[in-house]
Amino acid sequence: MIEVQNLIKEFEGRVVLNNISTKFKEGAVNMIIGKSGSGKSVFLKCLVGLLRPEGGKILYDGKDFLKMKHKEAKRLHRNMGMLFQNAALFDSKTVLENVMFPLDMFSRKNYRERKKRAEFCLERVDLLDAANLYPSEISGGMMKRAAIARAIALNPKYLFCDEPNSGLDPKTSQLIDELIQGITKDLEITTIVVSHDMNSVMNIGDHIIFINEGVKEWEGTKNHIMDSDNKELNEFVFASDLFKKIKEVEETGPETRHPEA
């Protein structure tokens, strides 16, 4: 389980994350939402160790990540998979080599077994046909799928996704969402997704944390997000016309259409 206590992150004296505390739901898709520049990506980077916070605790199964020794932190890293906003596949390797990379580095299995595992992961994301292509030869959606396959190659306990739908069309976005949700359920892992896409939130979010200007404003489930009376959250959620309409329909009932005379 991942628990965060009083997390503080500053950049040159400017507080970006202010006293954030939360518990992520195990075996579920946890979404961190907020406007651009609200601090959600910084929060995610602190969780995975790419940034070191100035204060607070990040507990993985009760152990403070920030106080772990190098070897212990390295072991924990092997239980983490991450999907970056731009996929971050290695340009010089093919899709298959990308997925095999964590196995090559950390698995004691022989080449045939490692390849078989990588092919299984690629099949899981429906990308086996592109195994021998280079990242520059595939589309953005395929890159994201390849990155998911690489992230799950070592059977991680935690999957972190930074804006998985950015730059994708709505249909591909939905596909990636379904993939993240499916993998979370199948592999029984804890997934943390940073997003500002409300469609994603409503599709796959089991537990939602709303961050505004570095402060945790709201936490709950997607069933409660529409009914919240938090002003900042409402401004964020109902910035989209679609959600405004849904809210109106919920409050007033469907608009009556009058047949033309």
Place this chain on the structure above:
Amino acid sequence: MSITSTLESIGEYALLLRRVLMPPDRAREFAKEFSKEIYKLGVNSIWIVTIISLFIGAVIVMQIAYNINSPLLPRSTVGSVSREIIILEFSSTVICLILAGKVGSNIASEIGTMRITQQIDALDIMGVNSANFLILPKVVAFVLFMPVLVIFSTFMGLYGGYVLCAITGNPSTDTYVYGIQFFFRESLVWYSLIKSMLFGFIISSVAAYYGYNAQGGALDVGKASTDSVVANSILILMTDLAFTQLMMG
């Protein structure tokens, strides 16, 4: 650049080297990367070393032949002096300055691009020592291949001079070859090879430092690449002076 930022850079470079110079996570992966780097940084540099050495070797012989024109000096002096210049400074220092541009910018831009496209972050999250994985194979490959390039450059430089002598007859090829062999000291070759390996380490590690610390976008990768070439050129010249004083003084 202020003194504070220079000292900060030196400190960051030292800290990076501490992470680089560690045993690799997986020897098999290191060997794979090492062989790729030998080809990319070393073998791919042979053509430029060949062309430059041939022409500069010929020019050195031509200049010396025109400027040492005394009846008191034997014509074979042209071969001897050319040999000393090519072994001591041209093949080990000038070629390294050229490679600081070719190889240094290649390393800085490759690692810099990996940094800004979060490929290095991806390695770190996997628990891989990214500095060690990316930089160590390049440094080891380049340092070990440097003597090959220097020996190659020396031979091509001397051969360039030979071709010039064959065309102009000033001096004759026999006199030139005699001059090359006259009072040859093997220790100078060792001096040249050791110096070039030191320069190889500077070029690869300093370029990697600039690439690894690149921040921002494509423009910043270009800046990191340029900065690495400038820093490498200055460091090579300063080290050359110090090393020559140490070994010859």
